[in-house]
Amino acid sequence: MTPAQLRAWFLQQFDPEDAAFNLHRVRLLTGRLDPAALAGAVTALARRHETLRTRFPAVDGRPVLVVEPAAPVEVEWLRASSTEEAETLVAERTNRPFDLVADLPFRVSVIGLGPESHVLVLVTHHIIADGWSLDVLMDDLVVFYGGGEPDPLKVTAREHAALTPEIDPKELEYWRERLANPPTLELPSDRPRPAERIGHGDEIAFRLPAALVSRLSEVARGSRCTLFALLLAAYQVLLSRHSGQDDVTVGVPDGGRDTEEAQALVAGLSGMLVLRGDLSGDPPFQKFLRSTMASLLGALSRRRVPFERLVEELDIGRDLSVTPFYQTTLTLHPGELEREQHFSGLTATPFPHGWKWVRCDVAVDVFWAGDDSGDLVTVVRYDTDLFDEPTVAALFERWRVLLHGIADDPALPLSRLPLMTDGERERLVTTWNATERPIPAPLPRLFADQVARTPDAIAFSDGEHVLTYAELDQAAARIAGRLGDRRGSVVAVCVDRSVRVLPALLGVLRSGAAYLPIDPDNPPARIQYMLEDSGAVLVLADEGPAERLPPGVEVVTVSEALAADPSEGFPPGPDDHAYTLYTSGSTGRPKGVVIRHSALANFLAGMADLLGSDPGQVWLVLSSVSFDISALELYLPLIGGGRAVIAGRDVAVDGAAQIKLIRDAGITHIQSTPSGWRVLIEAGFSDPAITGLVGGEALPEELSRELRPRLGRLVNVYGPTETTIWSTTWEVPPGGGEPRIGRPIANTTCYVANRAGGVAPTFVAGELLIGGAGVADGYHGRPELTAERFVEFEGERVYRTGDRARWGFDGNLEFLGRMDNQVKVRGFRVEPGEVEAAILTCPGVDQAAVTARGDILVGYIVGDADLGDLRDHLEKILPAYMMPALWTRLTAMPMTISGKVDRKALPDPVAESGAAFVEPRTDAERLVADIWQEVLGLERVGALDDFFAVGGHSLIAVRVAARIRAIIDLDVPIRYLFLRRTVEELARTIEDLLAEEFDALTDEEAARLVD
Known part of the structure; x- marks a missing residue:
């Protein structure tokens, strides 16, 4: 057996139900069919080609090749009452796997549709045939059916295999170097890659018009290259632009029929060459085309090394989720696409084959059209476990755009070659960003208007104390009176979680200052840094926190301020600063984000558009005031006559206590992080009268499915501090679903940028950029960092979020993790959040986190799940490369003050040594x-x-x-x-x-x- 046969045999034993290596030729025969002549012709085929009567049984687990004596071949005769029934019968036969041990790898069926209409179905297996063989079979069948005899075979398939020359060690070394550490192609997919590749497939087809093909041929000739080399180079550019990878491999079938005697054989002679493209440096297309041609010639001159030998030599074929070395193929067939045949009174035309398999992620076959048009017909087969048809159709629509761009100007750098139609670009830049609406007045003005409407309504409470709108307004006025004219300055606010929070914040705003929220539990060194860096002129604090402030800081206690005379203060304008909020910095220095009043007012208006804002709303304030999302809980009720209820320090971390407060206070709206919602769920929370918002961290799908039925409404919200709290929203449908971050809120624009700084196509991942009214002024005192993160894009100032995202075809954004959080594991890019989501689907896991340590993944869990059961569970849903190598069980996840998992505080894992020998125990x-x-x-x-x-x-x-x-x-x-x-x-x-x-x-x- 040849190496290719051994691999095909093994793959069939690996999955006996796999029909991916079936080969078929299906033809509608029109005319008077002679059943006896056809049966005789089929038997003659098996007599001529010994491969058709070859079995591959196993002896002690080892495959052997057994050629059966020539004998009549049974043809299956069927009848169908309609074309639809015939198509069903055909599909059943093309998709039925072979038992290579017991059966012959060749079967023939004829389905009668009428006296002069029959469907011929030839099915064989790749272990004894290839695509060329199907043409040979059909040509020989035509000759035999007409009573003729083809020219005698000069060699048998086994004799041809025996003539294969020894492998040149230099050729083997070439491939070892060329294919060392091969990349895994990661095209945008509709579903994550399953743990084990099944191979279910479907196909689409389209034409490249003759005029375009002619222009591309001219470009190829101008670079002294073949048309196939140009198509291959263009395809690698397409793959690179969609995957974000500069290192791309493509499988290119090689016919393996270099000799004249091999042309007439039915045998699996074709091999697979792996072409690796280096697209780094953004070269002009013409230069990349020439390097592709050189790579192709180098591969062809070393084609004698079997693909199967490379799999063995480089030891990479054990990941069941992917094909080794490549995930896509490109073939330019020398013949025409299924031209009709006429013989012995019959006309044979193509008939739907219904074959539903594919041997890699995407297989592209290009044929010359059989209608003399000069068009190229492209047939794309794709893995339906990964892709939906619209995704594949969009990918190859962009290939057509790309090819037109190459024909227009092949000297363009790869990144500047066009991919999108004008219509797609219009949707991405304009249509899905049509969010314009008037921006309301600053918050103090909006609050004053509401005070005038509902002075006696309750505005704010903390479980013990209650403030009406009038009382809250009066308290803010007294604090403003004590502070005096603070226009253009920063006043820090450091108060406990009590009814004093809102008077303090509104009082600072009324004084004309921007507030700097400081959590009293922050370390003294961090508090001191923020005060010094922000240039805060004083701190408005409760008595307890005031005692813990750094020395030398001017402090005004809230009690003192509330005793002052009230003042109308100095109402801020839209361009004045509302607050400065510090977020973690990658250098260890927190960054102060400066937000204007217009941005805050626009945010509140956008959320009111989504959620409403009326006297019936009662918001639970769970978030720390130093976490910017608390502004929604505190302020949205105030502009519509509702009320806010702040949870005390102990209640904010106690699920049962929160549920009691929710019921006692009549809460209607809750906002929390995924971690916070899990605390509530574990305490038994469920209330269909409540609207929930979840944000601050990525929403796992399992949490959305568990949380959605417990609420009347659930909204996933997303946004960085630098674009004013939440910038996009997505309504979670009943039953949950795969989470999205949705669409931009009022006066907000969202773009996904590719690596070259252009607009990424729909469904292609890139960095999410956010523009519009919510974009911050920048980082206080950090001009270089501000210039790096706040940039111009599509004619407006935007913030570079550092988050990976992509637009869905429905106009909703999908969050894909941090740009800097992806890790490489054995050549695969891994997003830890995807692994975490899978871990959370295992019973007994309450929380999960995944980090990378070196080139391995480490899993952290909270819960009582057995690690053996957890591994078994994950093996069913995750590819091997996404499996954590080390596990650490925690009693609780370390959390940041804003309710997110503190990844920096996760402990170092302790690996169990695998070096010690352990005797078998059972x-x-x-x-x-x-x-x-x-x-x-x-x-x-x-x-x-x-x-x-x-x-x-x-x-x-x-x-x-x-x-x-x-x-x-x-x-x-x-x-x-x-x-x-x-x-x-x-x-x-x-x-x-x-x-x-x-x-x-x-x-x-x-x-x-x-x-």
């Missing part, structure tokens, strides 16, 4: 260890030994499964040896499978077995 472990010792020739095998680390590979895995079957009569799917790689894990799987078999027995069968 009968199942001893069975597995003994079998490994036998087939691998080892002196000893321990319970923690890894199958592949001690010398196992794919074909030995088949032998292990065969030995298990022979000894205990148990079929262990081969995939389990890839998923359960240690003796301990495989033994546990065997125990589980035996238990399942025992449970399936009847009482009588079980009794006999026990006896």
Whole structure:
């Protein structure tokens, strides 16, 4: 058997239900069909081509090739009452897998639609054929059907295989260097990559018009390259621009029929060349085209090294979620696309094949149209576990745009070649950012207007004390009177969680100052830094916090200020600063974000558009005042006649106490982080009368599904401090769903920028930029940092969030994590948030965090989940590269003061040593260890030994499964040896499978077995 046959055989044993390696030719035969002549022609095919009568049984787990004697081939004859029924019957046959051990890899069906209408279905397997072979089969069938005889074969497939020359070590070394550490292509997908690739597929097709093909051919000739090299280069540019990767591999099939005698064979002679493109440095397309041509020529001159040998040599074929080396292929077929044939009174035309498989993520086949138009027909097969049709259609619509751009100007740098139609760009830049509306007056004016409308209504309470609108206004006026004229300055506010919070904040604003909120629990050094850096002129504080402030700071207590005479103060204008808020800095120095009154007023107006603002609203204030989202809880009720209820320090961290306060106070609106909502859920919270907002951290899908039914309404909100609290919102549908961050609020624009600083296409990830009325003035006293993060884009000033996002086709934004939080694991880019979301779906896990330490992932969990069960659970839903290598169980997640997981405070993991030898401890472990010792020739095998680390590979895995079957009569799917790689894990799987078999027995069968 050839290396290609061995790999095809193994993959079929790995998943017997896989039909991805089926090959088919389906034709509608119009005219009077002679059944006897057709049956004779099919038998003659099998007589001529020994591969059609070859089986591949296993002897002690090793495959052998057995050629059966020539004999009549049975043709399946069927009838269908309609074309639709015929299509169903065809699909059943093209999608039915072969049993390579027991059956011949060739079958023929004929479906009668009428006296002169039949569908011919030829199906074979890649282990004995390739695409060229299908043409040979059809051509030979036509000759045999007409009573003729094709020219004799000069060699058989086995003889041709025996003539294959030895591999040149230099060629092997070329590929080792060329394909070392291959990248994994990460195209934008509709669903995460599953733990195990299934191969379900579908296809779309489109044409490249002859005029465009002619212009592209001229460009290719001008660079002394082939048309295929140009298509390949353009395809790699397309992949790079969509994945954000400069290192891209594409599989290119090689026919493997260099000799004349090979042309007439039915055999799997085609191989796969891996073309690796380096798109770094943004070269002109013409330069990249020439390098692609050189790479193609280099690969073709070293085509004698089988792809399967490379998989073995570079030891990369064990990740079940991807194909090794490449995730997409490109083929330019030399022939025309299924031109109709005429023979012996019959006309053969293409008929839908219904085949629903694909061998990689995306397979692109380009044919010359069979209608003499000069068009190129492109057929794209895609993995439906990853992609929906609109996603693939959009990708290749952009390929057409890209090809037109190359034809127009091949000298353009790769990043400047066009990808989008004018319509798509208009949607991204203008349509989805049409959020204009009038900006209201500053908050003090809005509050004053509400005081005039509802002076006696309750505005604010803390569980013990209550303030009406008039009382709150009077208290703010007294504080403003004490502060005096503070226009253009910063006044720090350091108060406990009490009814004094709002008077203090509103009093500062009325004095004309911007407030600087300081949490009393902050470390003294941080408080001192913020006071010094902001230039705060004084601190308005409660008595307790005032005692903990740094020496030398001017302090006015709230009690003292409330005793002052009231003052109308100095009402701020829209361009005056409302507050300065400090956020963590990557350098360790907090950054002071300066927000204007117009930005705050616009935010409140945008949230009122979404949530309303009326006297019936009662907001729970859970957030720390130093966390900017508290402004929504405090201020939105005040501009509509509602009230805010601030939770005390102890209540804010106690789920049961919060539920009591929610019920007692008649709360209607709650805003919290995902971590905060989990505290409520664990305490048994559920209230369909409440509107909930969740933000501050990414919303996991499992939390959205658990939380949504507990609320009347749930809104996912997103926004950085630098763009004034929340910038986008998304209404979570009933039942939850995969979270989005939605659309921009009033007077807000959102863009997704690619690496080159341009607009990224729909569904393509990039950095989220936010513009509009909410954009901060910048960072106080940090002009260089301000210039770095606040930039011009599409004609307006925007903030670079540092977050990865993409636009969905429905006009909603999807949050994909931090730009700087992605990690590389064995060549794969991993977003820790995606792993965390998967961990949270495991029973017994209450909280989860994932970080990278070096090139491994570390998982942290809170909960009582068994780690073995957790690993088993994750193996079913995550690819191997996304599995944490180390685990740490915590009693509680460290949290920041704003309610987010404090990743910097996560402890260093302590790895369990895998070096120590552990004797097999159970009968199942001893069975597995003994079998490994036998087939691998080892002196000893321990319970923690890894199958592949001690010398196992794919074909030995088949032998292990065969030995298990022979000894205990148990079929262990081969995939389990890839998923359960240690003796301990495989033994546990065997125990589980035996238990399942025992449970399936009847009482009588079980009794006999026990006896």
